[in-house]
Amino acid sequence: MADINASRAFVRKEMLPEKTPPVAEAGALKWLRENLFSSVLNTILTILSVFVIYWILSHVTGWVVFGIWDAGSLSECRELRDARYGEGVSVACWSVLTDRWDQLMFGFYPSELYWRPILALLVFFVAIAPVLFDSLPRKMLLFSLAAPFICYWLLWGGMIWGPLAVAAGFALPVLVSRFGAGLLGPLGTTVAAVILPVLYWLFAAGPIAGALGSVLPIGITFIESNDFGGFMLAFIIGITGILLSLPLGVLLALGRQSDLFIINKFCVFFIEVIRGVPLIVWLFTASILLNYFLPPGTNFDLMLRVIIMVTLFASAYIAEVVRGGLAALPRGQYEGADSLGLDYAQSMRLIILPQALKISIPGIVNTFIGLFKDTTLVVFIGLLDPIGLSNAIRATTDWNGIYWELFIFIGLCFFVCCYSMSKYSQYLERKLRRDHR
């Protein structure tokens, strides 16, 4: 055996240790070369971007970081700045935020009642949680149904009977269908279930609430809509608009896809007219023109008008998004639903809408983000949203001439809200993806 081995020139018995890769092909250097300096053009772009970033940071960082947080007015801010950093150094004056924080958040809402909007926000979060994340117990949805009335009562206050009386109207169709079926027959029940609540809200709810209020005056201080402002206002208009515009938009989309001539044409007309005209024109219509269209002497809340307009506006956009989703479904889904013997409502509810809405999620969320951003436009008709308040703050002698701090703060708040909305929609898309492709 030893001979055989000896006759061979060389046999390696053990593995060589691994060599380290060439310096340019490993670690940070490789990453740099591939991602930043892969070609002449890329190198130029990289240098340009680094320069841009450096230029911006060098101008902004000091201004932001050394900002002054403890002054009571802009002139005081400038004195503090001169004392701390020397004459003429440009630093931010963040104290406008600490000084006017309450106003930016709540407008002119009475300060001893700030717990109410905060509590309403908490109620909203608890109510929206089971809708957003389906790992939570389904029983919580019952609370979600009650939440709008609770939030309304907390925000505006007044007698508890008003919201209760309105909420009671939703119980009427249930009662009618349970107890009236034998008495009225199927046709009568359906008609009654639609008409009774409408009549109740129009004629009975007000007097009932008034009567109960005079017997049992349970309530909290009533706050005028004029006192609402700041981000609270933006949130109220945005959230209400979002919640109401989705169902309305879906109905409009179904109407536009429907075979019924009159309903189809009405929906097309409505959607096109609303989408063709900018929101700001609609808001002016709401503020100066609506009085012409209502019975003489009616005068209702500007904020309510704005919410209605914003809702109608967003619902037209959502209708178009949902229509895209409906059109994208293969014809076979509609035919499959028909061949199962489902009627229109069932096939829409069980087969078509779940799929169409899933496809339209990104578009719907984009519309919501647009709606929330558009709440800033109410400043033009005199509501005190964050931008309106920033104008009001700038008009006071203390803070005359302050721009950037307020704009940056407002922009940042909107960014956080809108960005988290778009992140949630991406999460939802991933969760609902069934990968048929």
Added chain:
Amino acid sequence: MATLSDPPSEGFRLSQLLYDTRYRSMTIQVIAFMLIMAGLIWLANNTVQNLAALGKDFDFGFLTTRAGYDINQRLIEYSNDSTHGRAALVGILNTLLVAFVGCILATIFGLFAGVLRLSNNWIVSRLMGVYVEMFRNIPTLVWILIVFAIMTEAMPAPRDFRGEDAEAMMSLFGTVAITNRGVYIPSPVVGDGALILGLVFLASIIGIVFFRRFAKARQEATGEQLPVLWVSLGLLIVPSLVFYLILGRPITLQYPELTGFNFTGGVHLRNSFIALTLALALYTGAFIAENVRGGILAISKGQTEAAFSLGLQPGRTMQLVILPQALRVIIPPLISQYLNLTKNSSLALAVGYMDVRSTLGGITINQTGRELEGMLLLGLFYLITSLIISAAMNVYNNSVKLKER
């Protein structure tokens, strides 16, 4: 003997209207029609009553009466002796000007940002991502106000340009002055022979069109490729330049100059116009960037590989294979972004730019008290503009749609 059972010969029952599919759609439509009509009549009736109570009528005669207010930014002749109709027209042209310039700028921004966001350069793609997310998630109004504040607060005053060691310098080789009162750019002065120059320019454009047709026919017939780009560029520039020199420079530029407290000469672009256009263009550009990115990503890699395997060069691949398919995805949302930009130009109110909403829908309404008529005209203007743009979009969509059989 078979007995056929007769179909149940019950008469027409009322519940059939709702439960029988033969009648149901008719019932729903009739009810809907009656509700819509009732609503319209109610609205019209209210309006008539309210107008009567206020002692007003419904009349567009105010459009021919004297306006009596000044408009600082105008494209056509206008003075405060002109009519309200003329003021509305000035406003409409201002709106269209912002929309036009804004759309061009937004397309440029969006195209660059969208393509660069897909670049394999890490830092550039991140930078573009930051740009897109920042502009998409912060309201337009805030951006308009920020740009306006930058223009008015952070730019030098005209007097800073004065003197030997002035604090501020004119940009672009001393031709453009950026001040806190606006931007002054050189204006063209048309002299003798400018008409001939224009005709020459027009002729060279026609020449380019014919040359491209010829080159295409030639390629289809023989396979030979002509240097289309270089010839087109040459045709565009050389004849005009030659004639420009022969005719003795018929078109010259007048540069802005500092006289007294302000700049004179050149074209004065107001801050309101610049802030509005730039902010809208940056904002819409972020959305367009996402459309462009989506459009390019929508074309599968197999298309590129197939084109390469046919022997096409990268440039031709982009031009003949990728771009035509990507454009089909990009153009429809692009047009709706143009539409959004046009409608968002009504935010001019925030910076005091005199667009149609500020003239017709603002001062005219305040002076004449004709809210109903003014808002109606304003709405109609926006609606017609939108409908024209979307009609153009539909024509385009149909022309590039996949022809399925």
